[in-house]
Amino acid sequence: MLRQHLQMLSLATRGEGFxxxxxxxxxxxxxxxxxxGLAALVCLHxxxxxxxxxxxxxRVxxxxxxxxxxxxxxxxxxxxxxxxxxxPYAHDDEGPDDMPAHIRTALTTTSLQLSFDRGRLVLGTWQAVYLWEHRASPQQRRIACHLLGE
Incomplete structure (x- = not known):
């Protein structure tokens, strides 16, 4: 029987990085x-x-x-x-790293759809899922994790 599950994941970052x-x-x-099933992940930032x-x-x-x-x-x-x-960037409401972070996000992605099987993500041997923080200062981040499956 197909079911769904929605959970918000909260993460604290230490600034720019993975x-x-x-x-x-x-x-x-x-x-x-x-x-x-399928995991739909959306970063809410x-x-x-x-x-x-x-x-x-x-190094990658x-x-x-x-x-x-x-x-x-x-x-x-x-x-x-x-x-x-x-x-210089015109938008700097939250500091000098604000606009570069928005552009970097626009060039990457804020959502992923990934399969899972046997209760785990289906990833390649050398793969992992990362939150990529583009701001220089520490942030509190949320990711919606919507699971659809059996």
Missing amino acids: INITAALDAEIAASGLQQ SSCSLTVNENADP LEDLAAYLRALVPQEGVRPISGRGELR
């Missing part, structure tokens, strides 16, 4: 009693994102973060050519 949330998601799936990526070599996450920081610099934006004047 938090492996795979174990927390597997625990939520196990607590739901569902064995097989516009300055952090979700990603499935490498869990064995931390370091390189991803460096790439996104280079693509979306903290101080403002220049023409794609790299030539021309730096234009």
